[in-house]
Amino acid sequence: MSLSPALRRGLGLTPALTIFGLFFALPMAYLLVVTFWRIKRYRLTPDFTLSNYADVFGDYLHALGFTLVIALVIALITTALAFAIAYLIRFRSGLFGQIILLSALATLFGGYLVKIYAWKAMLGAQGSVNLLLINLGLIDEPISWLLYSPAAVVITLVHFMLPFALLPILAGLRGVSEAPLEAARDLGAKPWQITRDIVLPQCRGSLFSAFSLAFLIPAGDYVTPRLVGGPETFMVGNFIENLFVGRMNAPMGAALAFTTLLACGIVLVTAHWLLGRALTPKWGR
Amino acid sequence: MSDPLLRLRNISKNYRETQAVHPLDLDVERGDFVALLGPSGCGKTTLLRMIGGFLPPSTGTIEIGGQDVTALGPEKRNTNMVFQGYGLFPHMTVAQNIGYGPKIAGRDPEQIDLDVVRMLNLVHLGAVADRLPAALSGGQQQRVALARALVMRPSILLLDEPLAALDLKLRKAMQDELKSLHRAIGGTFIFVTHDQGEAIDLANRIVVMEAGRIVQQGTPEDVYRRPASRFVASFIGDANMLSAVRKGGEVEIGSGRLPSPGPDGPVLVVIRPDDIALAGDGPLTLAGTVTESRFMGPYLRLVVTLADGTAVTVHRPSGAEGAAPPPMGSTATLGLPAAACSVVAP
Numbered sequence: 001m002s003l004s005p006a007l008r009r010g011l012g013l014t015p016a017l018t019i020f021g022l023f024f025a026l027p028m029a030y031l032l033v034v035t036f037w038r039i040k041r042y043r044l045t046p047d048f049t050l051s052n053y054a055d056v057f058g059d060y061l062h063a064l065g066f067t068l069v070i071a072l073v074i075a076l077i078t079t080a081l082a083f084a085i086a087y088l089i090r091f092r093s094g095l096f097g098q099i100i101l102l103s104a105l106a107t108l109f110g111g112y113l114v115k116i117y118a119w120k121a122m123l124g125a126q127g128s129v130n131l132l133l134i135n136l137g138l139i140d141e142p143i144s145w146l147l148y149s150p151a152a153v154v155i156t157l158v159h160f161m162l163p164f165a166l167l168p169i170l171a172g173l174r175g176v177s178e179a180p181l182e183a184a185r186d187l188g189a190k191p192w193q194i195t196r197d198i199v200l201p202q203c204r205g206s207l208f209s210a211f212s213l214a215f216l217i218p219a220g221d222y223v224t225p226r227l228v229g230g231p232e233t234f235m236v237g238n239f240i241e242n243l244f245v246g247r248m249n250a251p252m253g254a255a256l257a258f259t260t261l262l263a264c265g266i267v268l269v270t271a272h273w274l275l276g277r278a279l280t281p282k283w284g285r
Numbered sequence: 286m287s288d289p290l291l292r293l294r295n296i297s298k299n300y301r302e303t304q305a306v307h308p309l310d311l312d313v314e315r316g317d318f319v320a321l322l323g324p325s326g327c328g329k330t331t332l333l334r335m336i337g338g339f340l341p342p343s344t345g346t347i348e349i350g351g352q353d354v355t356a357l358g359p360e361k362r363n364t365n366m367v368f369q370g371y372g373l374f375p376h377m378t379v380a381q382n383i384g385y386g387p388k389i390a391g392r393d394p395e396q397i398d399l400d401v402v403r404m405l406n407l408v409h410l411g412a413v414a415d416r417l418p419a420a421l422s423g424g425q426q427q428r429v430a431l432a433r434a435l436v437m438r439p440s441i442l443l444l445d446e447p448l449a450a451l452d453l454k455l456r457k458a459m460q461d462e463l464k465s466l467h468r469a470i471g472g473t474f475i476f477v478t479h480d481q482g483e484a485i486d487l488a489n490r491i492v493v494m495e496a497g498r499i500v501q502q503g504t505p506e507d508v509y510r511r512p513a514s515r516f517v518a519s520f521i522g523d524a525n526m527l528s529a530v531r532k533g534g535e536v537e538i539g540s541g542r543l544p545s546p547g548p549d550g551p552v553l554v555v556i557r558p559d560d561i562a563l564a565g566d567g568p569l570t571l572a573g574t575v576t577e578s579r580f581m582g583p584y585l586r587l588v589v590t591l592a593d594g595t596a597v598t599v600h601r602p603s604g605a606e607g608a609a610p611p612p613m614g615s616t617a618t619l620g621l622p623a624a625a626c627s628v629v630a631p
Contacts, residue, residue, distance in 0.1 A: 179372030182339060183430075186359045186366050187386035187437060197385070201376045281381045 035255040044250055052255035060239055060256055067219055067236040068263060070150055074157045075215035081158070082165035082210055087199070090173040091181075101170070108163050116227050119156040123147040123228070148230025156228050157218045164217075165210035172206025173199070201279040208275055212268055219264050236260050288351060290315040290473055291336065291441060296345035298331050305331045307497045308344060313441070313490075318467050319475045320488035324520065328497040329477045330369075330445055336475065337443050338362045350440060365434035369445040371426050373418040379429050380405065380414040386437045404432040407466070424455045428462075435470065444476035448483060460486055481521040485509065493517050509557070515629050518555040525561070525597050527554045528631065536628055539571040539621065545628040553631045558600040559584070560625035563611070569621040571597065578610045585610050589617050 003011070038047045085104065089097035110118070122128045123146040130142040145151060176199055184194045200207070218224075222237030229235070236256065243253030289312035297308040306328040313319055321329040334340040336347065338359035347355045354362050365386075374382050380401050387397045405411045408428035418426055427447065434442055447463070448456045464487060467474055478484050484491050485505040492502040493516075501513040512518035518526065529536045531552045536543045538554050545552070576596070577588035580603060587599040587610065597619060601610075611617055 177372075179368045179370055180374050182359070183366070183368055183372035183433070184374070184385070184389075186337065186339075186364075187433070188360045188389045189385075190360065193389060198374055281377050281385075 031254045032258060034251050035258055037251045039249055039251060042248065052252045053259065055252055056255045056259050060236065060259075063234060063236050063239050064256075064260060064263060066234075067260070068267060070153060070235065071215050071219035071264075072267065074154055074161065074218045075211050077154070078158050078161045078165045078214035079169075079207060079211045082162055082169050082214075083207065085162075086166055086170040086173050087195075089170060090176075101166075104163050104166055107159070112160060113223070115160050116156055116224055119152065119159065120147065120228050123152050123155065147228060148233075150229065150233050152228040152230070153225050153233055153235075156224050157221065160224075161214040161217060165214045168206040168209040168213075169203060172203030176202045197281070201281070204275060204279050208272055211271060211275075215267065215271075216264060219260070289313055290317075290350055291475075292348040293336070294346050294348075296332070296335060296342045296347065298328070298335060298340060298343050304497055306335070306342075309499050311492065311499065311502075313473060313475060315473055316471060317473055317475075318464075318487060318489050319473075320484035320491045321475065321477045321494060322479070322481060322484040322491050322521075323494035324479055327494040329479075329494050332494070333366075333443055333445055333475065333477045336441070337364050337366045339366075363440040364443055365437045365439035367427075367430045367434050367442070367444040367447050369447075369449060371418075371430040371450075373426060373429055373433070375418055378415050378417060379410055379421070382418065382429055383432045383436050386433060390437070400436050404436045407435070407469070408432045408462075423451050424459060427451065427459060431463075431466070435466075435472075439472070441473045441475060444474065446477055446479070448478075448480075456483075463487060485521070493520065495520075510625070511627050512555055512629065515553055515555075515631065518553075518627070518629060523558050523598060523600075525556050525558060527556070527595060527597070528552075529554050529628075531628070538626075539569055539619075541567075541569040543569065543623055543626055543628065547628070551631050552628050555627045555629055556621055556625055558586075558598040560622060561597070561599045562620035562622070563587075563599065563601060563617060564620065566618075567620045567622065569623055569626070571619040571621065573597065573617060573619065575611050575613055575615050575617050578613055580610075587611070587617075589619055 034044070035052055036048050036050070038045055038049055038051070085100065089101050093100060107115070124130070125142040125144065125147070127147070129146060130139075133139045134142070180198055181194055184198045189197065219235075220237050222235060222241050225233045225235045225238055240253050240256050240260070243249045243256060291311070291313035293309065293311040295308045295310065296306065297304070298306040309332075311332075321332060323329045331340060335342045338354070338357055338361070342355065345355070346353055349363065359366070374385065377385065383404050384397050384401045387400050392400065401414075402411075405414055408431055410425060410428055410432065413421060413425060418429065421429065427450075431447075444463075448459050451459060460483065463474075476487070485508075488505060490502065491505055491508045493500050493508060495516050501508055501517045503511075508517060509522055512521065512524070515526065518524040527538060529538050529552055530550070531545055531547055532549050534544065534546050536545045536552055536554060543554065571589075571591055573589040573591040575587055576590045577586070579586045581600075583603060584600045585603050587601065589597045589599060591597060599619065
């Protein structure tokens with residue numbers, strides 16, 4: 001008995017779909033259901049109420065907004081830096097490019113927490129960054145806002161995300177061949193015009209993957225803001241964690257999580273649209 | 286005489302130990318269709334890329350229209366290149382590919398549209414203006430590359446192996462199209478090729494290169510009929526090369542002598558298979574035995590082996606004389622017209 005190609009293809013996907021269903025779709029669906037439940041006498045009780053969402057919009061909108069802005073800043077800086085480094089590796093540095101790539105990837109060996117603590121040590125009042133600036137005579141006393149501030153969160157997460165953003169962009173740039181770049185130059189384009197008109201549009205997909213990664217992971221992070229963000233930098237992840245763990249209010253935590261998810265989705269769709277608009281040729285027909 | 290449009294003086298290129306192009310001079314006149322012809326690795330593409338500004342020469346100067354452009358990059362030269370493999374912008378439509386140069390040059394949008402339409406008509410691509418390059422055939426991509434370069438109205442159009450990627454039939458068609466384009470716009474074209482047939486068909490001047498040097502330049506007929514060296518003779522077309530000796534300004538060959546000024550010593554007499562007559566009665570004849578006779582369509586290919594063992598190839602039109610080919614093993618007397626013989630160093 002032979003199977004139809006479509007069925008065969010479907011069967012081949014079964015393991016992946018099973019894992020996706022059991023460990024992602026089902027828990028997410030459960031969490032979505034929970035957002036409509038409530039807590040009665042410290043117990044999770046099935047219900048259908050929108051009050052969790054109402055509370056989220058009342059109490060946490062500012063945290064969500066702040067989180068989106070900071071994640072957006074991190075994603076933009078990371079994507080731009082990753083593109084610059086990938087561009088150097090691909091087009092400018094020859095063999096030296098491999099060394100740059102290796103040193104960027106080597107930072108992956110240091111774990112997430114190691115990087116956070118490293119930046120904590122470097123950004124503090126007695127940290128190497130401040131000491132360097134003082135010794136160079138650029139500042140007279142340590143910059144206090146380097147650590148325990150949104151800036152520290154941005155610096156730490158940009159550094160953490162950089163290799164993850166670098167790899168897809170580099171893969172995208174490897175697909176850009178040299179001849180069209182020479183052709184553009186031959187037609188009179190300056191280097192920045194070649195980058196804008198020929199290089200960037202051809203790695204649109206990889207730029208978007210890099211941007212998405214560098215946006216989503218910081219948007220959901222709650223460890224970095226706690227360790228280097230200081231007492232006033234709370235991101236939405238901190239509140240979600242607090243709702244689930246500290247206040248045992250799973251419905252509200254879930255509602256906040258889903259609201260964040262939706263907001264991130266909107267940001268990404270918008271980013272995708274803007275990127276497409278910016279990189280689509282607008283001359284000729 | 287007017288000044289040449291392109292003037293290369295003492296141009297060379299070396300990469301560390303390898304000398305890709307030895308110092309050379311080259312002039313190209315306005316309206317010329319020049320072929321840089323040679324085997325791969327002879328430096329022809331390097332030379333073309335130096336003319337286009339993609340490679341700085343190691344020595345020498347390049348002048349275009351009397352202006353020294355040696356230090357200028359391709360973006361500042363009034364030359365445009367059709368790249369090997371075309372180098373089309375994959376994310377732009379055909380019209381956008383063609384319009385990119387005018388847009389960068391800051392022509393106004395209406396003018397760009399007019400230019401693009403004019404070019405689309407010139408290369409017969411109006412019907413596919415909105416397609417992406419990936420949706421085009423090789424010949425169509427080639428024409429987009431041509432249009433994209435020509436829309437810039439270059440004073441010299443450079444073509445790097447323009448037809449190499451096309452299949453034989455398409456190549457012939459594109460050769461005709463290139464020729465009529467050249468006639469229509471009256472520009473100056475320089476192209477690189479390793480295909481001698483293509484060079485002879487397209488160019489009005491052929492520059493033959495070997496190992497980084499120009500070994501001969503002239504009209505296709507010059508280069509074919511009067512090869513300057515053994516290399517040129519063997520690279521372009523089929524050639525018989527007969528060993529001979531020069532003594533006192535004459536070369537003895539077969540039954541006669543060929544006047545040939547030069548030092549005494551061994552030489553090669555070059556003669557094309559289609560220049561040899563079968564029934565020889567002139568002053569220069571060679572006697573031999575027919576050892577091969579083959580029908581090749583438009584011509585007969587005969588091999589006549591001489592007494593000393595030298596095999597001479599003769600091409601005769603297959604239809605014209607109506608005579609049957611001489612049978613294998615028969616004796617033949619070959620007539621060599623003196624004017625068709627070139628004497629080169631062995």
